[in-house]
Amino acid sequence: MTDIAPNPDIYPLRAEPDLIEHLGFILAEEEALKKRFSGIKVISRPGYQGMTDVGVWFRYPEGERQLAYPFITIDLLTVEPDYELFTSTFLQDPQDLYQPSFSPTLPPLPAPESAYGYTIREYLPMRLVWQVSTFCRSALHDRYLTSIFMTDVLPYRPFFIESVDGVARRTDRIGFQAADTLETTESGTKRIFRKIYTISMLTEIPQNSFADPGSYSQFIALRALIPVVDRAKFDHYFKTVLDGHADPIDEFTPKEREDAGEYFHVAHEGRLTPPAT
């Protein structure tokens, strides 16, 4: 069986996620969420000094796992573009562009001298919406978790969650629902205290990267010519020397250009640096 060549229309990827470090779009945000909910403890029972860790799972734990109450589940509901925050195509100067300096989702900038003329399109705002649920077997644990979720973990007002890539992302709690239920097992039916929180996180994805050949070759200036011409002869100079002539310095002698009205000129010849690979 032969290897299939990577699709050149897609590869190289613009911002490939890192499955090991949990970096990149969606992975970094979910890792931040799990980190926020991890380490929460509840007292095992009233009057007892021991504490119980509250487990955190993506989706409801599978059947073969032994359920240890209380626990928290995270479900990704939707990934939506936030069109209201979209700007027109806005080209940013990389000299003052916001860019996480230690985010491996973007390639490193090329050498400084070849960065002139580089531009990058504005990031696209996206919204990630999750359902976060708490499951408790006792009412006391349920009220405790609800209390700290309301005040500290997922407060009413917008708050920021710092991701593993060092980016603080604004998060809003957009819904709360009590959804107590029953669990039927071989030993009988038990109450399950369940509370559901719906949260929305604002993030962004890049439209292109500095290494994109299109953005590089499209905007860099290779040659610039600034002729200083007698004002009265400018129209004649334009029609005779500039219009339709790609290289007027070499196509016309200095005498010809002087007769057409030129006093002097400034010319710059840049060098094309291959894009980073």
Next chain:
Amino acid sequence: MAEVVFPSTLTVQLNAYGQRLQEEAQVAADKATRFLHDRVTSKARMDPQWSSLADAIEVWSEDGRLVVGVRDNDYRSQAFALEYGDEVRPPNPLFRTLTQDIRDASDVFDEHMTTVFGYGRLTESD
């Protein structure tokens, strides 16, 4: 002491404008509500899990707020289980993924009001 006198015709015009504004706002709200209902039910019908509940989806006003959901007692628990999931099924949200649809409904409202009143005009006859 300075005195400001308004002609009686202006008072009549203002009252008429207020009355017309109220009427057209109601028309615009009805249009937006129908639009939202059609959009949500269409989305429900395209989802195999929600399709059987599409006809039970309603849009109504409650405590001054526009609400979209399922009120029929025969279908409420099923809709709840679909929306929020359980230990067996993952959540399949319909009502929590309507952000763009609500914005589109708001645009329908604005479009009607703009069509009737235009911009910065006291009456449509100006």
